[in-house]
Amino acid sequence: MLTEREEAFRVLLLWQRDGSFIKESGLSPFAMELALGVCRRHLYLEYFVKSLTKKLPSLEARVILEMGLFQMFFMDVPDYAAINDSVELAKSANLGESTARLVNAVLRTARRQGEPALPPQRVRRVSVENSVPEWLVRRWFDVYGGDRAEALAKATLERPTEWIRVNLQKTSAPVLAEKIGITGASILYDRFIEIPRDVGVKLLLALPEFVKGQFSFQNPSAFEVVKLLDLKPGLKVWDACAAPGGKTALMAEMDSSLEILASDSSASRLEKMQDLMNRLGLTNIKTEVIDLAPASATSPQQSTLSSEAKFDRILLDVPCSNMGVIARRPESVYRMTPESINEVAELQFKILENASTALAPGGRLVYATCSPDPTETTRVIARFVKVHPEFVKVGEPVLPGLKDSRLDGFFAQALEYKK
Numbered sequence: 001m002l003t004e005r006e007e008a009f010r011v012l013l014l015w016q017r018d019g020s021f022i023k024e025s026g027l028s029p030f031a032m033e034l035a036l037g038v039c040r041r042h043l044y045l046e047y048f049v050k051s052l053t054k055k056l057p058s059l060e061a062r063v064i065l066e067m068g069l070f071q072m073f074f075m076d077v078p079d080y081a082a083i084n085d086s087v088e089l090a091k092s093a094n095l096g097e098s099t100a101r102l103v104n105a106v107l108r109t110a111r112r113q114g115e116p117a118l119p120p121q122r123v124r125r126v127s128v129e130n131s132v133p134e135w136l137v138r139r140w141f142d143v144y145g146g147d148r149a150e151a152l153a154k155a156t157l158e159r160p161t162e163w164i165r166v167n168l169q170k171t172s173a174p175v176l177a178e179k180i181g182i183t184g185a186s187i188l189y190d191r192f193i194e195i196p197r198d199v200g201v202k203l204l205l206a207l208p209e210f211v212k213g214q215f216s217f218q219n220p221s222a223f224e225v226v227k228l229l230d231l232k233p234g235l236k237v238w239d240a241c242a243a244p245g246g247k248t249a250l251m252a253e254m255d256s257s258l259e260i261l262a263s264d265s266s267a268s269r270l271e272k273m274q275d276l277m278n279r280l281g282l283t284n285i286k287t288e289v290i291d292l293a294p295a296s297a298t299s300p301q302q303s304t305l306s307s308e309a310k311f312d313r314i315l316l317d318v319p320c321s322n323m324g325v326i327a328r329r330p331e332s333v334y335r336m337t338p339e340s341i342n343e344v345a346e347l348q349f350k351i352l353e354n355a356s357t358a359l360a361p362g363g364r365l366v367y368a369t370c371s372p373d374p375t376e377t378t379r380v381i382a383r384f385v386k387v388h389p390e391f392v393k394v395g396e397p398v399l400p401g402l403k404d405s406r407l408d409g410f411f412a413q414a415l416e417y418k419k
């Protein structure tokens with residue numbers, strides 16, 4: 001059987017080689033903390049390793065060194081244990097005696113010398129210190145100025161706050177908090193309970209209250225987004241990028257008289273929604289696979305768009321670069337490139353154009369994304385309203401993460417289709 005460190009090593013190698021998601025690997029709590037921590041601080045740890053070695057070691061040795069340094073400097077693991085276990089890991093991974101000796105020597109030097117000096121230039125320093133690629137830090141400096149850019153970079157290292165969304169059709173927030181033993185926690189919008197840091201999400205998942213659909217997990221920024229839709233009883237709502245169904249379920253819980261179509265281009269992601277609806281006891285949602293940016297314009301999946309079905313409200317929680325939730329998905333920051341942001345912005349525009357044709361006159365559409373980057377937000381909206389002057393912006397965009405750092409970094413803009 002693999003040890004926890006061997007498991008973390010295996011998952012980190014997979015992430016480095018083909019970008020696999022660490023969170024989906026099913027690691028034990030210690031191995032997950034180690035693997036996610038190394039990923040989150042990868043650029044800093046790589047810089048640390050470079051400062052201690054003349055020639056860059058093999059990928060396998062680098063991963064073991066980053067794991068060792070992370071345990072020594074960022075976890076409550078005694079140095080001697082971190083060093084011994086790293087050497088053992090090099091041996092059990094069959095990397096040879098010379099790699100085991102290198103790991104031993106490098107980690108002992110790190111223990112003697114401590115952390116390396118950071119680069120003197122500000123952009124480079126912010127990049128290394130917070131493990132955010134330099135091009136992205138520079139982009140943030142250009143868009144937001146140095147201080148906010150630095151704050152954004154720092155925030156990527158913070159452990160995100162986890163929240164419970166209470167199913168108000170079944171119980172209330174104070175009653176549930178008392179039942180599951182987290183009284184005194186902060187409650188937002190009468191519906192969201194902040195999970196104290198010392199309470200494990202895994203433990204909550206096993207509670208009968210969860211199984212019976214009394215609560216789910218969701219960041220309250222979802223509520224700020226949905227609020228913009230200005231929902232009213234009996235309306236026809238289309239959640240057109242719905243999977244895995246967090247916001248669909250929120251809307252259905254808020255008002256059981258809404259008639260909701262939840263669609264997504266991914267059939268497999270949509271399938272999982274059925275379990276969610278069953279657990280929560282929601283009956284006002286229909287699901288359908290619809291690709292809003294099909295390769296060919298005559299795709300049969302566009303049936304809903306060409307039919308007479310017009311919706312009073314459309315929610316577009318579009319796929320994005322995840323730039324506003326890097327702390328939650330640390331892998332995403334290394335995958336992003338300026339080109340990938342431009343590509344996803346093209347997709348977002350296509351989705352917006354296609355979905356908007358199904359909005360009833362006088363109806364309202366909310367465009368939302370968990371990236372604050374202008375390329376994926378204000379520029380997509382500006383381009384859309386220029387081509388479609390029949391759509392007007394309603395108020396200013398909402399950015400929940402800016403007013404409360406416990407909320408995810410969403411951007412949401414409401415648009416109305418003039419009669």
Ligand SMILES: C[S@@+](CC[C@H](N)C(=O)[O-])C[C@H]1O[C@@H](n2cnc3c(N)ncnc32)[C@H](O)[C@@H]1O
Nearest residue numbers: 241242243244245246247265291292293317319
């Ligand atoms: C940010 S996620 C939606 C999260 C969801 N609204 C929630 O709150 O749980 C974006 C979704 O858009 C879907 N998507 C990507 N490309 C699409 C397309 N061309 N048409 C429709 N949906 C698409 C993805 O499969 C993904 O499930």
